[in-house]
Amino acid sequence: MNIGSKVALVSCDSYDYDKVKEAVDKAFDLLGGLNHLLNMPKESSLLLKPNLLAKVGREKACTTDPAVFAAVGEALQESGYKNLTYGDSPGNPMVPGEKVAEECGIKDAAHRLRIPVGQFDEGLQVDFPQGRVENKFILCREVTETDGIINICKMKTHQLERITGAVKNTFGCVYGLNKSAAHARYATAEVFGKMIADLNRLLKPKLHIMDGIVAMEGNGPQSGTPKAMNLVLVSKDPVALDGLFCHLVSLNPELVPTNVSAMEQSVGTYRDIQVVTEEGILTASEAGAKYGDKSFDVQRSSGYRGTLAPLKLLAPLLEKKPIVKKALCIGCGICVSSCPLKKKAIEISEGKAVYDYSRCIKCYCCQEMCPEEAITVKKSLIARIADRNWML
Ligand code: SF4
Ligand code: SF4
Known part of the structure; x- marks a missing residue:
C-alpha cells in the first residue's frame, strides 16, 4: 500500500478513553497498521511528542488531550514498541514541560503506561548544512537521541501561520529560549514557515496523529475557543495532514506558509490528498464537505503580495x-x-x-x-x- 499522501480520518465524538482508543486504532488500521506505518525494529526508541504549549487544563483544548496521547502510547506498546519516552519544550521556557503535562493530564496518562519523560532540560546544537534558511538548530537532548518521533499534534488556529498542526508542532523540539530567538530571526510568517520546513526535513517524524476531537478556533494557539470537530487524523505526511485540516475548516491550504514551504522542500504535499475513511477513499474537498465545519473561526483572508x-x-x-x-x-x-x-x-x-x-x-x-x-x-x-x- 502506498501511504504517500494518504490521511486516515476517523470520527470520534468524545474523549471517553475507550472511544478514543478505538478511533486511533481504526485510523492506524486504515493505513495498514502500526507495524507497516513505522517499519522499525521493535527495540527502537520512540519519542511521543504532544503539543504542550502552556500550563492549562485539558478543557481549554490548548494541549494534546491525554486520551489521545494515551491511545497512541498504548497502541505502540501493543504493537511491541516498548522503548517509549515523551516530552515537549513549552512556549514559556521558565515552565518545565513536565509541569504542563501534569496540568493537562498527560503526565498521569504517561505514568499509567509507564512512559518516562525524556530529557528536555538540556539543548544540543545539531548542524543542518542543507537547510534553506537555517543551518543549525539547538534541539532538546531527547530529540537528538531518539530513533524516531511520533508527532501527536493538536488542531488549532495560530495568529502567525493561521493554523498549527503537524508541521508546526515540531517547533517544540527546539530547546527553551531558542524558540523566541527564532521568532526574532524569522519575523515574517513566510520566512518562519521556511525555517519550520527545514526543521521538519531535519527531524523527519515517523508518524503524525492529530487530535481534532475538540479543536481550538479563534484566538489560538493558547487563548482561542474550544470547538468540537470530532475527528482523529493520522498520516505519514505532515503536509497532507495539515492540508486536510485546512479543507475541513474551509481555509485555502496555499495560504498557510508552513504548508507552502514544507511542500516546496518536499516534506510532503497538500495536493491530491487521499482521505481514507471507513466508508472508502475521499478527496480532501469531499472530506471537507462531509466532515468539516465552515463556521470554524480561522483567518481566511489573504494579504496582498503583488507589486501593483x-x-x-x-x-x-x-x-x-x-x-x-x-x-x-x-x-x-x-x-x-x-x-x-x-x-x-x-x-x-x-x-x-x-x-x-x-x-x-x-x-x-x-x-x-x-x-x-x-x-x-x-x-x-x-x-x-x-x-x-x-x-x-
Ligand atoms: S514583536 Fe513583541 S510585542 Fe510585537 S507581537 Fe511579537 S512579541 Fe508581541
Ligand atoms: S497581557 Fe497577559 S502576559 Fe502580558 S502582563 Fe497582561 S496578563 Fe501578563
Missing part, C-alpha cells in the same frame, strides 16, 4: 495587530519576556501591558504566551468580513 502600487495601498486594511484587554491583564510580564526583540515592543506600565507598535514585528509570541487570555488580535472590518466569506 495602488493595490499595495490596500494591504494595511487587511493587517492585524495584537491588543491588550486591560480588564483581563494582571501585569505578570510574561508577554514582555516572550517578546523576541532586544528592545521590547511591549512593556508593563501602571500594572498593565502596553504596546509600542512602531517596533512590533507582529510575531504574536506575546499573544501566544499570555496566560490570562488578555491579548487578542484585532482585525480590520474588511479582514473580518473576508475571514467569514472568503471560503475555498
Whole structure:
C-alpha cells in the first residue's frame, strides 16, 4: 500500500478513553497498521511528542488531550514498541514541560503506561548544512537521541501561520529560549514557515496523529475557543495532514506558509490528498464537505503580495495587530519576556501591558504566551468580513 499522501480520518465524538482508543486504532488500521506505518525494529526508541504549549487544563483544548496521547502510547506498546519516552519544550521556557503535562493530564496518562519523560532540560546544537534558511538548530537532548518521533499534534488556529498542526508542532523540539530567538530571526510568517520546513526535513517524524476531537478556533494557539470537530487524523505526511485540516475548516491550504514551504522542500504535499475513511477513499474537498465545519473561526483572508502600487495601498486594511484587554491583564510580564526583540515592543506600565507598535514585528509570541487570555488580535472590518466569506 502506498501511504504517500494518504490521511486516515476517523470520527470520534468524545474523549471517553475507550472511544478514543478505538478511533486511533481504526485510523492506524486504515493505513495498514502500526507495524507497516513505522517499519522499525521493535527495540527502537520512540519519542511521543504532544503539543504542550502552556500550563492549562485539558478543557481549554490548548494541549494534546491525554486520551489521545494515551491511545497512541498504548497502541505502540501493543504493537511491541516498548522503548517509549515523551516530552515537549513549552512556549514559556521558565515552565518545565513536565509541569504542563501534569496540568493537562498527560503526565498521569504517561505514568499509567509507564512512559518516562525524556530529557528536555538540556539543548544540543545539531548542524543542518542543507537547510534553506537555517543551518543549525539547538534541539532538546531527547530529540537528538531518539530513533524516531511520533508527532501527536493538536488542531488549532495560530495568529502567525493561521493554523498549527503537524508541521508546526515540531517547533517544540527546539530547546527553551531558542524558540523566541527564532521568532526574532524569522519575523515574517513566510520566512518562519521556511525555517519550520527545514526543521521538519531535519527531524523527519515517523508518524503524525492529530487530535481534532475538540479543536481550538479563534484566538489560538493558547487563548482561542474550544470547538468540537470530532475527528482523529493520522498520516505519514505532515503536509497532507495539515492540508486536510485546512479543507475541513474551509481555509485555502496555499495560504498557510508552513504548508507552502514544507511542500516546496518536499516534506510532503497538500495536493491530491487521499482521505481514507471507513466508508472508502475521499478527496480532501469531499472530506471537507462531509466532515468539516465552515463556521470554524480561522483567518481566511489573504494579504496582498503583488507589486501593483495602488493595490499595495490596500494591504494595511487587511493587517492585524495584537491588543491588550486591560480588564483581563494582571501585569505578570510574561508577554514582555516572550517578546523576541532586544528592545521590547511591549512593556508593563501602571500594572498593565502596553504596546509600542512602531517596533512590533507582529510575531504574536506575546499573544501566544499570555496566560490570562488578555491579548487578542484585532482585525480590520474588511479582514473580518473576508475571514467569514472568503471560503475555498
Ligand atoms: S497581557 Fe497577559 S502576559 Fe502580558 S502582563 Fe497582561 S496578563 Fe501578563
Ligand atoms: S510585542 Fe508581541 S507581537 Fe510585537 S514583536 Fe513583541 S512579541 Fe511579537
